[in-house]
Amino acid sequence: MSLRRINIFSVRTMKEVLRDPVNLFFGFIFPVMMLWVLSLIYKQVGKIPGATQIDMTQMAAAIASYAPVFLSLFAGMLIAKDRTSTFLNRLFASPMTAVDFIMGYTLPMLVVSVIQSAATYLCAGFFGFRITIRVLLAVVIVLLTALMYIGVGLLCGTVMSDKSVGGVCGAMLTTVSFILSGLTIPLEIMGSVFQTVAKALPFYNAAQATEMAISGNFANIWPYLSIVLIYMVACLVAAIVVFAVRKKRC
């Protein structure tokens, strides 16, 4: 492992991600657009008697915890393209180690996650969200969620083509996490089976843990966060093992 090589590779990863206009749109503009559109929709919903209301705190928390799903796409696409263009072969033949690669792909994604969270909460401020010091804790929770998505991206990018990564991370994962986060479809109206599934998966729990942090309900963070952490560790370990095995074979 070399800190200098990790830094050099991280800078390269960051440039690759930020110079792609599609990444910029989905990484930063899309979450803000969602916030704006959903705030307008729920303003109307609020006028319907008896309708379930989602306030701006819930919405900002849910979108901030959903936005890192795109990191799986960014990481997965980059690794898959590096593999298929044999750029990764060039690097595997260099003095770079497996740790250099994993850190170099992961750290820039965490920076993107922090920027995403900051953009989401700042924009939520324009729609009535009250920004407090508790947002910092929420950013940390979103970072842990981001690590889980980065693990998924590393794993998919290591074993799949860039087209398959686009399908799995770009279409399937973004849709499933959006629906099961409870952001647009409240869990209460889903039925018991879907509720059980949603509560067993990390998406709803990530949104709830973030919301608990923002609303100052600290005692209730852990039950939700613990489920996210289980998925995060599982995804990261799987990604690291598969990447290291692939590199060792090389």
Next chain:
Amino acid sequence: MDHIDFDVDQGEIFALLGVNGAGKTTTISMLTGLERPSSGDAYLLGRSVSADMQHIKPRINLSPQETAVAANLTVRENLEFIASIYGQSNNEAKSNAKHMMQEFELQQVASQRAQTLSGGMQRRLSIAMGLITNPQILFLDEPTVGLDVFARCDLWKVIEGLKGKVTMLLTTHYLEEVETLADRIAIMVSGHIVASGTLDELKKKSGKNTLEDAFITLTEGTR
């Protein structure tokens, strides 16, 4: 690969010639640490690829079969990036990148992203990325595949210019490329080396006057 055995002298261009699937890229992959041999060993600069790859890696470089450049980095950034991960300081990397861009006539496109370059220019960049680390051995895997005749001739001139300065192991299935560039040649078929030597030695061995005829004669019955 099955019991292949050859040696390459310092500063020479050694060509592995064979049709697709002959085992040329696999040989390079084993020599650069990208694949592990199931048995046997190879020695680069006197060190074993099975035991001493960490010592070997900083001293060799590879230009893979695909262009293998970072698509969204500029030409200059690609060069500085590779130089830096091989341990060059920022100043060294900048200075060497400038030198490589002059050598490979890439100054005009220095600030252009690699993905916007033509195939020929991407190949030039790829080889420049292989050379910026001052390797003692450079592996060139099918360096001119997919290039038009002009880009191929340009690249041959570049590779010829390196003769004597860097030891190069080149894989190709183009006979004229071997005739133009290689000091010595090994002909591969299905993971075996069926003949090796200089161009004249191969012609003499086969009793033919051209490399094409020699290649057909020497590989006949082994395909």
